[in-house]
Amino acid sequence: MPYVNIKITREGATAEQKATLIRGVTLLLRDILGKNPETTVVTIDEVDTDNWGIGGDSVTVRRARERQG
Amino acid sequence: MPYVNIKITREGATAEQKATLIRGVTLLLRDILGKNPETTVVTIDEVDTDNWGIGGDSVTVRRARERQG
Amino acid sequence: MPYVNIKITREGATAEQKATLIRGVTLLLRDILGKNPETTVVTIDEVDTDNWGIGGDSVTVRRARERQG
Amino acid sequence: MPYVNIKITREGATAEQKATLIRGVTLLLRDILGKNPETTVVTIDEVDTDNWGIGGDSVTVRRARERQG
Amino acid sequence: MPYVNIKITREGATAEQKATLIRGVTLLLRDILGKNPETTVVTIDEVDTDNWGIGGDSVTVRRARERQG
Amino acid sequence: MPYVNIKITREGATAEQKATLIRGVTLLLRDILGKNPETTVVTIDEVDTDNWGIGGDSVTVRRARERQG
Numbered sequence: 553m554p555y556v557n558i559k560i561t562r563e564g565a566t567a568e569q570k571a572t573l574i575r576g577v578t579l580l581l582r583d584i585l586g587k588n589p590e591t592t593v594v595t596i597d598e599v600d601t602d603n604w605g606i607g608g609d610s611v612t613v614r615r616a617r618e619r620q621g
Numbered sequence: 622m623p624y625v626n627i628k629i630t631r632e633g634a635t636a637e638q639k640a641t642l643i644r645g646v647t648l649l650l651r652d653i654l655g656k657n658p659e660t661t662v663v664t665i666d667e668v669d670t671d672n673w674g675i676g677g678d679s680v681t682v683r684r685a686r687e688r689q690g
Numbered sequence: 691m692p693y694v695n696i697k698i699t700r701e702g703a704t705a706e707q708k709a710t711l712i713r714g715v716t717l718l719l720r721d722i723l724g725k726n727p728e729t730t731v732v733t734i735d736e737v738d739t740d741n742w743g744i745g746g747d748s749v750t751v752r753r754a755r756e757r758q759g
Numbered sequence: 760m761p762y763v764n765i766k767i768t769r770e771g772a773t774a775e776q777k778a779t780l781i782r783g784v785t786l787l788l789r790d791i792l793g794k795n796p797e798t799t800v801v802t803i804d805e806v807d808t809d810n811w812g813i814g815g816d817s818v819t820v821r822r823a824r825e826r827q828g
Numbered sequence: 829m830p831y832v833n834i835k836i837t838r839e840g841a842t843a844e845q846k847a848t849l850i851r852g853v854t855l856l857l858r859d860i861l862g863k864n865p866e867t868t869v870v871t872i873d874e875v876d877t878d879n880w881g882i883g884g885d886s887v888t889v890r891r892a893r894e895r896q897g
Numbered sequence: 898m899p900y901v902n903i904k905i906t907r908e909g910a911t912a913e914q915k916a917t918l919i920r921g922v923t924l925l926l927r928d929i930l931g932k933n934p935e936t937t938v939v940t941i942d943e944v945d946t947d948n949w950g951i952g953g954d955s956v957t958v959r960r961a962r963e964r965q966g
Contacts, residue, residue: 553882555693555731555835558857559802565861567671571682573860574674580852584845585836591882593693593731594674595628597666597804602774605781605801606829606867613778622744624697624900624938627719634723636809640820642722643812649714653707654698660744662900662938663812664766666804675691675729697940705878709889712881732881733835735873735942740912743919743939751916760951762831762869762904765926772930780929787921791914792905798951800831800869813898813936843947847958850950870950871904873942 553591554581561611562598570596622660623650630680631667639665691729692719699749700736708734760798761788768818769805777803829867830857837887838874846872898936899926906956907943915941 556577574594581587601611609617625646643663650656670680678686694715712732719725739749747755763784781801788794808818816824832853850870857863877887885893901922919939926932946956954962 553837557833559831569860570671571679573856574679575677576856577853578677580849584849585841589677595668596672599802602777603803608782608785608796610778610781622699626695628693638722639809640817642718643817644815645718646715647815649711653710654703658815664806665810708878709886712886713884716884727884733875734879737940740915741941746920746923746934748916748919764902766900776929780925783925784922787918791917792910846947847955850955851953854953865953871944872948
């Protein structure tokens, strides 16, 4: 019955990777806490890099700075 | 003053259906808990079926399996 | 399969009121969008009035101001 | 280490405005609570006006009504 | 840089189980999507069974019904 | 009309600090995006250090390690 929300930057995760992530998180909750996989819900939010900040800057700005070295 | 977030799979809910849902949830909170509709906020997230998992599989995979019988 | 999160201030909602709210929201999603009640999940967060702000003030401060007239 | 999620209606916020918002929230958390900016995460969700309700109506409906006076 | 929120019912998960879950989710995101564990944040919300609904009933009610057979 | 959710570890933030944070975030949204403070909602979740992970460890474990040098 757990509910899991995963937020990542939108940078090209494939449907296969997301399916693997859903499967993996669901099994972790079964193995560690005995939660029933049938009612475990996982949602993934892919967030534009303009809309994700860390260290006071957007990821867009950080990526541009990294590229400039 | 309540805040409600509703997550559904993105499968064609219309603006009218979403408006009906917003109205309905707002009135429930007024009728059951006496909450003021004027400051009740409702947001709806429509999530791609690749990004929603239940039972360890994405909804995309489940839908494909159902179609195959 | 929808997931609904309801945030309200912690001001004495009873278990019965919360059960009525869970039932009501689940039926709305069935009636408006055809969602399966069996896999509809609703969580309710009760938030201390110190931790809820509207109009730039915490609800604790607003309630105190209202009492003073 | 704080995590902040900001939801606004999708009505044309620019990358510059969002970057300013990320910076401002991060510094508030440093100044008020002593939180380390390096590990402060901010995400911004821009929500379609059909999917945002207040006062029992979607923002789309409210905006239309305002325009009609 | 991912952010993960896990909601479970409050039913006695230990600090060790929660630490194992945090570790496991962080490593999944590294292994599947190449995400940096150092900036991966995981929060766990434990929700009272009165405040969690599935199938239109609170978990409190469902547990009582199960005990009665 | 924005909705902001702030998650911090539960480590003694005072009501005054939280009120200052609510005020500050509300004014940022007014100043940067022109949002109406009257309908801006801010909620603060204080999360136990056992329930917050970063870098694959709970904050409880990290704090213990830091104390040991």
